[in-house]
Amino acid sequence: MRRLLGALAIAGAMAFMPPAHADDTVKIALVHGLSGSPLEAYSKQTTNGFNLGLEYATKGTMTVKGHKIEVIEKDTQFKPDVARALLAEAYGDDDALIAVGGTSSGVTTAMLPIAEENQKILLVEPAVADSLTGPNSNRYVFKTSRNSSMDMEAQAAALKPDKDLYVATLAQDYAFGKDGVAAFKKALEGTGAHVVDEEYVPQNTTDFTATIQRLFDALKDKPGRRVIVIYVAGIDALTPLAAADPGRYDIKISTGGNILPAMKAYKQVPGMEGAIYYYYGIPKNPINDWLVKEHEKRFGSPPDFFTAGGMAAALAIVKAIETSPDLKTDSLIKTMEGMSWDTPKGPMTFRKEDHQALQEMYHFKIKVDPKVAWAIPELVDVIKPDQMKIPVGRNNQE
Template structure:
C-alpha cells in the first residue's frame, strides 16, 4: 500500500510539473515570409524589422514576457506556397512555436491556412492583404493584423467621393490580392451611383502595359463625367507607364493606394492625386508612433515604412496576447485574442471576434511634391476610422 501511495504521489507531482515544464525555456515565434525570389522581398524585410522593434517596445527592451525570453525563428518561403506550407508545418512540429507569422504574398498565405488548422496552432497573417485570408476558406486558428482588401477599397472609395458622375476602370494583378481588391472595391461603390465600366487584370510581374492601357483608355475616354483609373498592384510599377501614356489628354485621372517610400517616388508624377493609405509615418499621432519614428530614424537614418508598421503591429498583438493569457495553450490564446484590442503605431486595433480580422484606421491622402524629399508626400486629408468602413465579416468563428 505504501508503495502504491508513493507511486500515486509521484505521478501526481509529474502531472503538476508538466505544465510548468511545457512553458519553460524560450518561447519561439516563427516569422515565415518570402525573403528571396520576388520584388515583394522588401516588404518581408520591413515586416521583420518592424516585428523586432515592436517586440522591443512591448517588452521595454527585455524581449521577455512572463519571465521567458522570446526567440524569433525566421524562415524563407521563397514566395512559393508549397515551401511555405512545409516550413509552417516544421515550425509547429519541430520548433514548437507558440505563434507563426506570415506570409507576404496573399497567394502564399492562403496556402498556409489549412496547416494552422491541421496542427491546431495560431497563424497570425501579416502583411498579406486578401479578404479571403479571413474568409470562408480560413479557420479559427487564423488571426490577421494586416489590413484587408475591403479596408483598402472602402477607404479608396471614400477618398474618391463617388457619385453618379464618376466613371471608373480598375487595373489589378491577376491573383488573390488583385481579384479580392476589385471585388471589395465594387462592394464599396454599391449604392453610391458610381459606374465601374472596366476591369483589367495583368500577370503579377507585368512589365509591358501597352495593351492594358489601351483597353483602359478606350473604356473611359468617351464617358461624360469624372473619369478615374484605380490602380491596385503590389511589387510592380504601373504608375510610370500610365503617366507616360498621358491619360490627361482624355480627361482621365489616376488614383491608387499608398506604398513603400521608394515606390512613392513615382507618385511625384501625379501631384494632387488622392487615395487612401494604410500607413505613412507622419499621419498617426500617438506615443507608440512617436517612439517608432524616432527610433527607426536613429537606427536606420530613415523613417519607418509601410510594412515596418505592419510588423510592429503584429508584434504588439503577440505580446499583448502572451501577457494577457493565463497560459499559452492554443485554446486559451484564441479566447484571449478574440475581441482583444492592442496598441500599434496606427493607434488601437481590435481583433473582430467573428473572423479575427484586426479592425483599424486608414488615411485619406493627397499627393504633395517637395523637391527636398525623395518621395512624394501622401499628405493627410483625414483619418478614416474603422466604423466608417463597412468591412464584410469573412467567416463564422466556429469554423
C-alpha cells in the same frame, strides 16, 4: 523519522524550483518570403518592425511573463509548397507557439490549412486579401494586416463617388488584385458610380501598352468624372500609365499608398488623392513617435508601410501572452478574440467573428517636395473602422 526527513527534503527542493514553464522559451516563427520576388522588401520591413515591436513591448528584455521570446525566420521563396512545408516545420520540429506570415496573399492562402492541421495560431502579416479570413480560413488564423475591403472602402471614400463617377481598374491577376477589385465594386454599391472596365495583368508585368489602351478606350467617351484606379503590389504601373498621358482624355489616376521607394513615382501625379494604410508622418501617438525615432536612428530612414505592420503583429502577440491564463492555443484564441491593443497606427481590435484586425485608414492628397525623395501623402481625413463596411469573412463561432 526517515520518512519525515525525506518529505522535508522533497519540500525543500520544491521550494527552490522555479514555477512550471516560467523560464521556458517561447518561439515565434516568421514564415515569409525573403527571396525570389520584388515583394521581399515587404518581408524585410515586417521583420524590422516585428523585432522593434518585441523590444518596445518588453522594454528591451525580450521576456514576457518570465518567458524568453525567440524569433525564428524562414524563407518561403514565395512558393506555396515551400511555405506549407516550412510552416509545418515551424510548428513541429521548432515547436513555435505562433507563426507570422506570409507576404504574398496567394502564398499565404496555401498556409491556412497547415495552421488548422497543427492546431496552432497563424498571424497573417502583411498579406492583404479578404479571403485570408474568408470561408476557407479557420479559427487558428488571425490577421493584423489590413484587408482588401479596408483598402477599397477607404479608396472609394477618397473618390467621393456619385452617379457622375466612371472608373476603370487595373490590378494583378491573383488573390490580392481580384479581392481588391471585388471589394472596390462592393464599396461603390449604392453610390451610383460606374465601373466600366476591369483589367488584370500577370503578377510581374512590365509591358502595359495594350492594357492602358483598353483602359483609355473604356473611359474616354464617358460623360462624367473619369478615373483609373490602380491596385498592384511589387510593380510600377503608375509610371507607364502617367507617361501615356491620361490627361488628354480628362482621365485621372488614383491609387493607394505604398512603400517609400515606390512612392517616388507618385511625384508624377501631384494632387492625386487616394487612401493609405500607414505613412510615418500621419499617426500621432507615443508608439509611432518611438518607432520613427528608433528606426531613423538604427536604419537611417523613417519606418515604412510594412514596418508598422510588423510592429503591430509583435505588439498583438505580447498582449496575448501577457493576458492569456496559459499558453495553450485554445486559451490564446479566446484571449485574442475581441482583443484590442495599441499600435503605431493607434488602436486595433481583432473582430471576434473572423479574427480580422479592425483599424484606421487615411485619405491622402499627394504633395511634392523637391527636398524629399518620395511624394508625401498629406492627410485629408482619418477613416475610422466604423465608417467602413468591412464584410465578415467567416464566423469562427460556428
